[in-house]
Amino acid sequence: MTNIQTILVACDLSSKAQKVLAYAIGLAQHLSAKLYILHVQDARDVVAIEHAFGSISSASNVEDLQAYLNEYHHEACTYLESLLPANCRDQIDYHIIVRQGQPHAQIVAEVKKRGADLLVIGEGHHGYLAERFVGTTANRLLRLLSIPMVSLRGERVSKANQKHDKPK
Numbered sequence: 001m002t003n004i005q006t007i008l009v010a011c012d013l014s015s016k017a018q019k020v021l022a023y024a025i026g027l028a029q030h031l032s033a034k035l036y037i038l039h040v041q042d043a044r045d046v047v048a049i050e051h052a053f054g055s056i057s058s059a060s061n062v063e064d065l066q067a068y069l070n071e072y073h074h075e076a077c078t079y080l081e082s083l084l085p086a087n088c089r090d091q092i093d094y095h096i097i098v099r100q101g102q103p104h105a106q107i108v109a110e111v112k113k114r115g116a117d118l119l120v121i122g123e124g125h126h127g128y129l130a131e132r133f134v135g136t137t138a139n140r141l142l143r144l145l146s147i148p149m150v151s152l153r154g155e156r157v158s159k160a161n162q163k164h165d166k167p168k
Contacts (some may be wrong), residue, residue, distance in 0.1 A: 008036045008116035010107050018083045020122035020152050028092045035094040036114050039076050040106040073098045104140040111145060123153040
């Protein structure tokens with residue numbers, strides 16, 4: 001069995017992120033592993049934001065868009081930091097990363113960059129048509145990665161956390 005020293009957890013900013021992150025923290029503590037917490041702002045969202053700002057040909061619109069993206073980055077980091085239990089912040093080696101792009105491509109890039117031995121992801125939020133024709137992020141990651149991946153979905157996340165919370 002591979003010695004897991006580095007875990008990458010991909011988190012969205014949904015209400016389910018806390019449970020996914022708690023599971024990854026429990027693993028990191030149990031394995032004494034380094035934890036990278038990644039959030040990817042989907043490139044499709046960035047394009048929608050660009051359209052909301054109108055034509056980005058003017059310098060002021062480019063500056064406004066960049067200011068918004070910088071603010072989003074800061075708020076995402078702050079939110080993810082707030083999900084960490086206070087007692088674990090000094091107990092594990094963790095790093096928060098926010099990227100923009102296609103989620104599966106950014107996750108693969110971070111796995112390679114950080115030398116992750118395990119990936120933990122939560123349930124995605126694609127629509128039925130997107131999943132049917134494009135596939136889920138988890139499906140793409142299964143095809144692209146050669147490391148183990150834990151995919152937590154819905155009720156399973158809660159049950160998985162209960163196992164880690166029991167006293168030994």
